[in-house]
Amino acid sequence: MKYCSTRGKVKGLSFSDAVMMGLADDGGLLLPEEIPTYSANELAELGELSYPDLAFRVISRFVDDIPAADLKKLIDTAYSSFEHPDTTPIVKQDGIYILELFHGPTLAFKDVALQFLGNLFEYLLDKSGCRMNIIGATSGDTGSAAIYGVRGRKNINIFILHPKGRVSPIQELQMTTVTDENVFNLAVEGTFDDAQSIVKEIFGDLDFKEKHALGAVNSINWARVLAQVVYYFYAWFQVNKETGCKEIEVSVPTGNFGDIFAGYVAKEMGVPIKRLILATNANSILSRFVNDGDYSAAEVHQSLSPSMDIQVASNFERYLFYLYGKDSEAVCKAMDDFKKSGILNFTDEQLQQVQSTFTASAVNDEETIEAIAKFHKETGYTLDPHTAVGVEAGCRTRDKNLPLVCLSTAHPAKFGSAVKSAIGQDPELPTVFQGIEKKPKKLEVIAAKTEEIKAFVEKHAR
Numbered sequence: 001m002k003y004c005s006t007r008g009k010v011k012g013l014s015f016s017d018a019v020m021m022g023l024a025d026d027g028g029l030l031l032p033e034e035i036p037t038y039s040a041n042e043l044a045e046l047g048e049l050s051y052p053d054l055a056f057r058v059i060s061r062f063v064d065d066i067p068a069a070d071l072k073k074l075i076d077t078a079y080s081s082f083e084h085p086d087t088t089p090i091v092k093q094d095g096i097y098i099l100e101l102f103h104g105p106t107l108a109f110k111d112v113a114l115q116f117l118g119n120l121f122e123y124l125l126d127k128s129g130c131r132m133n134i135i136g137a138t139s140g141d142t143g144s145a146a147i148y149g150v151r152g153r154k155n156i157n158i159f160i161l162h163p164k165g166r167v168s169p170i171q172e173l174q175m176t177t178v179t180d181e182n183v184f185n186l187a188v189e190g191t192f193d194d195a196q197s198i199v200k201e202i203f204g205d206l207d208f209k210e211k212h213a214l215g216a217v218n219s220i221n222w223a224r225v226l227a228q229v230v231y232y233f234y235a236w237f238q239v240n241k242e243t244g245c246k247e248i249e250v251s252v253p254t255g256n257f258g259d260i261f262a263g264y265v266a267k268e269m270g271v272p273i274k275r276l277i278l279a280t281n282a283n284s285i286l287s288r289f290v291n292d293g294d295y296s297a298a299e300v301h302q303s304l305s306p307s308m309d310i311q312v313a314s315n316f317e318r319y320l321f322y323l324y325g326k327d328s329e330a331v332c333k334a335m336d337d338f339k340k341s342g343i344l345n346f347t348d349e350q351l352q353q354v355q356s357t358f359t360a361s362a363v364n365d366e367e368t369i370e371a372i373a374k375f376h377k378e379t380g381y382t383l384d385p386h387t388a389v390g391v392e393a394g395c396r397t398r399d400k401n402l403p404l405v406c407l408s409t410a411h412p413a414k415f416g417s418a419v420k421s422a423i424g425q426d427p428e429l430p431t432v433f434q435g436i437e438k439k440p441k442k443l444e445v446i447a448a449k450t451e452e453i454k455a456f457v458e459k460h461a462r
């Protein structure tokens, strides 16, 4: 399997090279040259596998340069850190299948990919004898999951940029209370979009990238998306076994378009997902795009689902590549136009194609609180605000004849105050969070300026 960039100037990379490159050197995002597919019979053969075994089978289809036994070990080790025996269990509440993706070390879905990616980086660096400096941007969850994926590892330093004051208190503490020597937390005076664009700009300086052996943990890294593809397979098998259904719909709370893009890949591979339901908070650029073809960036609003406070979704470019029939010149032009005008236009035909894959809905804060409160009242189950956005959007747009799977992307205790205002009590605090506020912290406040951040990395790079 070879990898190419959405912008056409990087081609023929192996999986390992694609993982190490992170952002493609031409500024695009890396994708497999072909998406492998499963027939219904081939798919059925995977139905009884445990999560790690399923992950191995699915991920193997995209990897041909790591010996199978090594890959298996990297995957098994990654999921041994999950506290639930099913890794990503499904629970049925109020007729909806909730896929709980928050049983990893940092209690968010990011662990599913970042536990794997941390192992993969260490494995590849051990083989090459190289070092790596990771630079990543977070709106709250990628940061801690990446830090937990690589803390204390030899040969790796990690620099994580989060928007100052725009992540939840627990999310901030999860990052800043990791004081390992190889971890650097930078609170950036700006939004997540500012942080993400700085990270991309730094990766775009190819001399700096090479000099410091930069690595990417955001979903710009293909391995992130790949690991997330697996749980769409897993959800399908669990629901199909229980209901005998022919298809499912999956609702995905969406910010950077990484998780839902993983769903798109799973659908292309043959998982019978009729439609993906794209759920946004008030930062609704993507839901406006699906519903009306209106892809126009606005200011980032702070919401009760802060990890989705994103306007410029990184992985959208990967989807555009397919929407434009793999025409990398059209992608380059679109990215250029968007940079200049903050708007992209689509033809009716393209919009029809989008709407045959996705439905979408935007859920504001008031509606999020109502959704948490109603679900709790009816089922006793507590949704985190991001999951609540997905559940509400799912209920609004679902096909009632099909089972609805909602991805539960974070544990409610990460967003205690929003949950409390919905259900009148604090969510139960998992042991890992107890006393977290009393731990020593490591944090630098920094301006949202690329040169200042580069200087910081230069000073502390491995």
Ligand SMILES: Cc1ncc(COP(=O)(O)O)c(C=O)c1O
Binding pocket: 108, 109, 139, 140, 141, 142, 219, 253, 254, 255, 256, 257, 258, 259, 260, 307, 308, 386, 387, 409, 410
């Ligand atoms: C809890 C939570 N839910 C949903 C999302 C949105 O996922 P994505 O950015 O992959 O669209 C995020 C951020 O990534 C998140 O942290």
Ligand SMILES: N[C@@H](CCOP(=O)(O)O)C(=O)O
Binding pocket: 137, 138, 139, 140, 141, 142, 143, 217, 218, 219, 220, 255, 256, 258, 307, 308, 314
């Ligand atoms: N919501 C994310 C934003 C970064 O997205 P990523 O999937 O590209 O890492 C977060 O929690 O940091």
